[in-house]
Amino acid sequence: MNARTDEKERKKIKAVKKMKEIMTFYYIDAKTASETGKKVAWITSGGPVEPLIAMDVIPVYPENHGAMIGAAKMGVELCEKAEAMGYSGDLCSYARSDIACATVNGGPIGGLPRPDMLVCCNNICGTVLKWYEIQARYFNCPLFILDTPFCHTSFSAEAKRYVRRQIDEYITFLEDVCKKPFDRDRMAEVGRLSIEGQRLWQAVLDTTINRPAPMTAFDAFFHLALIVTLRGTQQAVDYYRLLLDEMNERVREGVGAVDEEKYRLLWDNLPIWYRTKWLSDKFAAHGACLVADTYTSAWCSSLKYMNEDDFLESMAEGYTRIYLNIGVDEMARTVIAMIDKYGADGLVMHSNRSCKPYSLGQYDIRSIVERERGVPTLIIEADMCDERNFAEAQIEGRIDAFMEMMAAKGSA
Amino acid sequence: MITAGVDIGSITAKAAVLKEGEVLAVSVGFTGYNAAQAGMKVLAEALAEAGVAMEGVDAVAATGYGRRSLPVAGTIVTEITCHAAGVHLLHPRIRTLVDIGGQDSKAILMGDDGKVKNFVMNDKCAAGTGRFLEVMARALEVDLDSFGELSQRAERAARISNLCTVFAESEVISLIAAGEERENIIAGIHEAIGSRVFAMINRLGYKEPIMMTGGVAKNKGVVAALERQLGCPIEISPYAQCMGAIGAAVVAREK
Incomplete structure (x- = not known):
């Protein structure tokens, strides 16, 4: 082995293996639920999963599945199938992939297990409402909708009462579907584990404050899966503790994710799943490390509103005040705080054809960030899952020009 | 050297x-x-x-x-x-540069040291680029090089509201069918490009003096349309x- 291979080996994150193992067992468990007598719920990525865990229901995420479809480069095929079914090409590519996949059991894992119920929370977008209604009709199963009012400038007491009432309705819904009473002690335990998992995830993400950063946002996109799918379980807590130890060790040994880290960038919006490797290599070739992102941090950004001693009471606020459910000014403040915290020299915004709530306002955020911090922004137009919206030559030109500009600034 | x-x-x-x-x-x-x-x-x-x-x-x-x-x-x-x-x-006096090429258009803000301070590019769309003009020249059966001159003879600019090259082409064909003067249509096409590029420049925040480069800078009609939008002159290099x-x-x- 030469020095180059040694270095490559040293940069590999060991926890990846464990993660793949956990996700494999998780999907086996979910796909064999009908044989083991467990119930399966499909839930939106920003949905309140903890009560499901407390009821021993296996949560399954069409959006996590969508990411897998995208990473496996199977998005276009499924999107085209959905378009042939009559769905508009302007619709979110996760929604199109999921709707099409349900009818053919396609994708990298042969489709998701049939749901016994659907749980939809509109804190991430409005598309999920119609998407889940379509699936509820297709699978003929009950649907619970948690409506979280948009927080334009603040979170009112009325909004809090409104969402809190729905949490009670959610519990009644679960008792009806599962035909068993809700165990509040178990719920309190799950809530504590959820918060502990989120804190550990935040701690993992914060290791990139160090220079060089021990991991990149591209690594975070991968390790995110557990805090989304297994939030509220001991397994997620144990995994993130393991990952945090490994990252801290890398920090102690000075192992950086990118060779000769010269520039530190902040990523905004969902990953471009079918191109994460290409993008990661592209930025690394310029000595640029994507040290943080607004996407993976969304699964721990509500910690400030959460109370681990009274999870049910605080979750109404925590689930409503997430990044995609707040006004542009507050989003800009969040981005600026991240630029300061992680010492970012530039902002990379993925203008995502699929995700309108995430992409609307990006140009305003760009101007605010530039005005407040003098940090330049690169905008990449693409789509998280539908490769037909990715133009390599144009995107490559933009990245190269942006990095040339950063280099010229550095030498000025 | x-x-x-x-x-x-x-x-x-x-x-x-x-x-x-x-x-x-x-x-x-x-x-x-x-x-x-x-x-x-x-x-x-x-x-x-x-x-x-x-x-x-x-x-x-x-x-x-x-x-x-x-x-x-x-x-x-x-x-x-x-x-x-x-x-x-x-x-060296130029502070904002608008480059309209075959398949993309860009605006570049330059610092006093001549380095790129910031830039924006058109989105993934051919409108407002050289290709857009080529498509229109074909539809109008006019040599692209005479576009600038012809547009200056227009009585008024025809209204082209579509920003998509494909839809704008059908719009141009409808205008031809309706008997609209060729010169007016060409002037309308230039206005449409001018508006689109103006919006892009505004996103960047421009600083005078402004120069236009790229093949499309040779087209006087596009330059004039953009000058009207900006309300200031645009310099064209002989080497555009x-x-x-x-x-x-x-x-x-x-x-």
């Missing part, structure tokens, strides 16, 4: 030969399907005109969409950096189309 720059764009390839910051020669040709061949051809032409042998060139840089294909390039750099470098060499190649030759010298 003699350096050369080659800009292989989506429609045309351009080459420039520089000696100590002086432009010795430029050359333009169509890119076609073989980017490397087109790049080498314009380079050979420019060298012949400059009376310099390939061996006499100290450094070559390539830019444009085909920048990675030129076998003799020692440096590969994007058009953004090159257009700014070229303009800084020949027109070859600015990327000239800038590449400047970058080749710096490396």
Whole structure:
């Protein structure tokens, strides 16, 4: 082995293996639920999963599945199938992939297990409402909708009462579907584990404050899966503790994710799943490390509103005040705080054809960030899952020009 | 020191030969399907005109969409950096640069040091680019080079509301069918491009003096439409189309 291979080996994150193992067992468990007598719920990525865990229901995420479809480069095929079914090409590519996949059991894992119920929370977008209604009709199963009012400038007491009432309705819904009473002690335990998992995830993400950063946002996109799918379980807590130890060790040994880290960038919006490797290599070739992102941090950004001693009471606020459910000014403040915290020299915004709530306002955020911090922004137009919206030559030109500009600034 | 720059764009390839910051020669040709061949051809032409042998060139840089294909390039750099470098060499007062090429348009804000301070590019769409004009010229059966002159004879600009090249083409065909004067349609097309580019420049926040480069800068109609929107004059370099190649030759010298 030469020095180059040694270095490559040293940069590999060991926890990846464990993660793949956990996700494999998780999907086996979910796909064999009908044989083991467990119930399966499909839930939106920003949905309140903890009560499901407390009821021993296996949560399954069409959006996590969508990411897998995208990473496996199977998005276009499924999107085209959905378009042939009559769905508009302007619709979110996760929604199109999921709707099409349900009818053919396609994708990298042969489709998701049939749901016994659907749980939809509109804190991430409005598309999920119609998407889940379509699936509820297709699978003929009950649907619970948690409506979280948009927080334009603040979170009112009325909004809090409104969402809190729905949490009670959610519990009644679960008792009806599962035909068993809700165990509040178990719920309190799950809530504590959820918060502990989120804190550990935040701690993992914060290791990139160090220079060089021990991991990149591209690594975070991968390790995110557990805090989304297994939030509220001991397994997620144990995994993130393991990952945090490994990252801290890398920090102690000075192992950086990118060779000769010269520039530190902040990523905004969902990953471009079918191109994460290409993008990661592209930025690394310029000595640029994507040290943080607004996407993976969304699964721990509500910690400030959460109370681990009274999870049910605080979750109404925590689930409503997430990044995609707040006004542009507050989003800009969040981005600026991240630029300061992680010492970012530039902002990379993925203008995502699929995700309108995430992409609307990006140009305003760009101007605010530039005005407040003098940090330049690169905008990449693409789509998280539908490769037909990715133009390599144009995107490559933009990245190269942006990095040339950063280099010229550095030498000025 | 003699350096050369080659800009292989989506429609045309351009080459420039520089000696100590002086432009010795430029050359333009169509890119076609073989980017490397087109790049080498314009380079050979420019060298012949400059009376310099390939061996006499100290450094070559390539830019444009085909920048990675030129076998003799020692440096590969994007058009953004090159257009700014070229303009800084020949027109150092310029602070905002609008480059409209075959398949993209961009606005570049330049610092006092001639370096790129910020830039924006058109979104993934051909409207407001050279390709858009080519499609319209075909629909109107007019030679693209006469577009500028024809539009200046227009009584009024026809209204082209669609920003999509494909839809705008159908709109133009409808206008032809309705008996609208060709000159008015062309003026309308220029207005449509002007509005689109103006919106892009505004997103960047521009600073005078402003210069336009790229092949479309040769079209007086587009320049006039954009000037009306901006409310200030736009300078056009005699080397507008070859600015990327000239800038590449400047970058080749710096490396």
